[in-house]
Amino acid sequence: MIKNISIGKYIEGNSKMHQLDARTKIILWLVFTLLAFLTHSFISLSLILISCVFMMKLSDISALKFLKSNSLIIILSLFTTLLNLVFEAEAKLITSGKFYITSKTMKVSFIIFIKFISLILTTSAVMFTTSANEISYVVEKTFMPLSCIGINSRDIALTITITLRFIPTVLEEAKKIVNAQLSRGARFKNKNIFKTFKACLSVFIPLLVSSFSRAECLATALEARCYSGEAHTSFKEFKFKKKDFIALLLALLLILGVIGCNLWIKI
Amino acid sequence: MIEARNLSYTYESENNFKTSAVENISFSVNNGEILGILGKTGSGKSTLVQMLNGLLKPLSGEIILNGKNITTDFKNKYEVFSKIGLVFQYPEHQLFESTVFDDIAFGLKNQGLEKPEIHSRVIKIANMLGLNENLLSRSPLSLSGGEKRRCAIAGVMALKPDVLILDEPTAGMDLIGKNFLLKCLLDYHSQEKRSIILISHSVEEIIEVSSKILVLDKGKSVYYGSPGGLFKKDIKYLESLGLNPAQITQVMSLVKAEGYDIPESVLTVNQAQKEILKLLEKDGATA
Ligand SMILES: Nc1ncnc2c1ncn2[C@@H]1O[C@H](COP(=O)(O)OP(=O)(O)O)[C@@H](O)[C@H]1O
Ligand SMILES: [Mg+2]
Numbered sequence: 001m002i003k004n005i006s007i008g009k010y011i012e013g014n015s016k017m018h019q020l021d022a023r024t025k026i027i028l029w030l031v032f033t034l035l036a037f038l039t040h041s042f043i044s045l046s047l048i049l050i051s052c053v054f055m056m057k058l059s060d061i062s063a064l065k066f067l068k069s070n071s072l073i074i075i076l077s078l079f080t081t082l083l084n085l086v087f088e089a090e091a092k093l094i095t096s097g098k099f100y101i102t103s104k105t106m107k108v109s110f111i112i113f114i115k116f117i118s119l120i121l122t123t124s125a126v127m128f129t130t131s132a133n134e135i136s137y138v139v140e141k142t143f144m145p146l147s148c149i150g151i152n153s154r155d156i157a158l159t160i161t162i163t164l165r166f167i168p169t170v171l172e173e174a175k176k177i178v179n180a181q182l183s184r185g186a187r188f189k190n191k192n193i194f195k196t197f198k199a200c201l202s203v204f205i206p207l208l209v210s211s212f213s214r215a216e217c218l219a220t221a222l223e224a225r226c227y228s229g230e231a232h233t234s235f236k237e238f239k240f241k242k243k244d245f246i247a248l249l250l251a252l253l254l255i256l257g258v259i260g261c262n263l264w265i266k267i
Numbered sequence: 268m269i270e271a272r273n274l275s276y277t278y279e280s281e282n283n284f285k286t287s288a289v290e291n292i293s294f295s296v297n298n299g300e301i302l303g304i305l306g307k308t309g310s311g312k313s314t315l316v317q318m319l320n321g322l323l324k325p326l327s328g329e330i331i332l333n334g335k336n337i338t339t340d341f342k343n344k345y346e347v348f349s350k351i352g353l354v355f356q357y358p359e360h361q362l363f364e365s366t367v368f369d370d371i372a373f374g375l376k377n378q379g380l381e382k383p384e385i386h387s388r389v390i391k392i393a394n395m396l397g398l399n400e401n402l403l404s405r406s407p408l409s410l411s412g413g414e415k416r417r418c419a420i421a422g423v424m425a426l427k428p429d430v431l432i433l434d435e436p437t438a439g440m441d442l443i444g445k446n447f448l449l450k451c452l453l454d455y456h457s458q459e460k461r462s463i464i465l466i467s468h469s470v471e472e473i474i475e476v477s478s479k480i481l482v483l484d485k486g487k488s489v490y491y492g493s494p495g496g497l498f499k500k501d502i503k504y505l506e507s508l509g510l511n512p513a514q515i516t517q518v519m520s521l522v523k524a525e526g527y528d529i530p531e532s533v534l535t536v537n538q539a540q541k542e543i544l545k546l547l548e549k550d551g552a553t554a
Contacts, residue, residue, distance in 0.1 A: 185374020
């Protein structure tokens with residue numbers, strides 16, 4: 001389960017998606033996410049889903065990889081969809097005991113499922129192809145104007161980089177602590193809720209302690225290496241290329257398409 | 268008695284990169300015996316012992332505890348965990364209760380034992396490990412390094428496992444702390460008469476207490492037998508396995524180079540003392 005998280009999982013590569021500027025990718029991600037959230041029409045969601053699949057194709061990362069690294073979320077969303085399907089109250093289409101399925105709920109559940117999948121696909125496609133360094137650089141540049149109200153964008157960027165960097169480490173550590181607590185008699189599956197709670201606590205507390213001590217070490221190390229929050233230069237050049245304009249143009253087309261669908265086609 | 272038969276384990280990473288961590292390892296430990304496992308960092312020691320209590324599923328091979336296969340013949344994995352107690356490296360990182368007493372009692376409570384039984388076991392084990400009664404009501408985080416370590420080990424010992432496995436229990440401790448912990452382990456061993464598996468990367472530390480020694484190198488077993496047999500090995504060979512010989516070994520190999528009749532590798536001070544006394548007696552007899 002711990003392995004099934006796509007955040008902070010950059011995969012080295014040189015696909016079309018990799019070549020895009022990080023800013024473009026983040027804009028694409030925002031556009032896709034917002035569209036998927038805001039529209040409810042079946043046809044425009046299909047449009048979004050198709051674009052997501054296209055984006056995935058452009059990242060040169062296998063569909064299997066996408067499925068594998070998101071299996072947990074996909075199962076969760078399937079589960080949510082199913083709940084939706086069964087518990088929504090409407091005119092009954094199929095009835096079995098207490099549960100029934102209606103044509104309306106079927107449609108709503110299906111739409112929710114498409115939304116989930118689109119979100120998962122874009123998020124992974126961007127995460128897999130953008131390194132933590134690039135993300136932090138974009139964040140730093142974006143929040144630069146905030147310096148006039150005393151917020152240091154470099155601090156925010158560094159916090160994000162470090163967080164992304166340490167997610168796998170902390171997960172690894174959590175796994176180790178779970179194993180160690182199992183070996184000394186913790187019972188995670190217990191009829192007694194209190195004992196289950198205690199077992200979870202036995203993982204949570206040591207994890208918190210180690211995270212804090214790690215954070216402290218890191219802070220000292222940063223200070224020792226003269227970190228002051230001042231702007232720095234980046235090794236990678238950030239420049240909009242032709243590809244970026246094409247990508248943004250396509251995104252604009254998608255927005256127009258979705259608006260058009262919502263205005264003129266009613267499904 | 269615990270028996271490992273042809274155990275192998277391979278780690279698989281994200282991009283299907285495979286590391287063979289343990290290859291075809293077999294050994295057995297009788298009740299009341301201590302098995303010492305030696306090997307440098309990365310030789311597969313931790314992987315091996317995590318298979319022994321079922322945390323890692325072996326790629327091939329089986330583990331037999333008192334005639335029962337641990338993967339097939341037990342109700343559930345929790346039963347195996349309580350029969351084969353594994354103390355991880357740096358176990359003090361897993362302390363979490365508000366008092367030392369509760370931390371030692373954590374596993375016992377989960378086993379559903381009666382209060383008086385828990386109380387007496389905790390007191391007994393704490394005593395054995397030199398944690399006196401006024402420490403028991405303190406927070407584990409307020410203890411010294413050595414005390415924390417012993418507190419964490421006590422939590423597993425209290426479960427009275429048939430086999431107690433300790434993964435580098437003395438890692439990062441000073442000499443006094445180390446010796447005290449080893450003395451405590453020997454006390455436990457002589458009182459409980461159960462099997463112990465002791466991992467270390469220091470030969471000196473475990474060679475005298477072990478009934479058998481298993482040496483790992485790159486996941487393979489390169490020596491399995493009596494501690495005495497290890498003394499017959501060439502010192503260069505031992506060095507190549509990462510068993511960094513103690514100073515006394517180096518001194519004694521110089522003595523041997525002078526032409527005196529002593530074993531290939533003298534691994535501990537006690538043994539060196541015996542060998543030197545033997546030499547002196549021989550000298551006395553010829554003079
Ligand atoms: N979680 C893991 N994932 C991948 N490889 C691992 C993992 N844990 C250990 N290894 C590899 O397995 C080998 C044996 O490691 P380990 O059993 O920890 O050795 P030891 O305890 O003797 O230092 C090493 O090469 C190590 O890099
Ligand atoms: Mg180890």
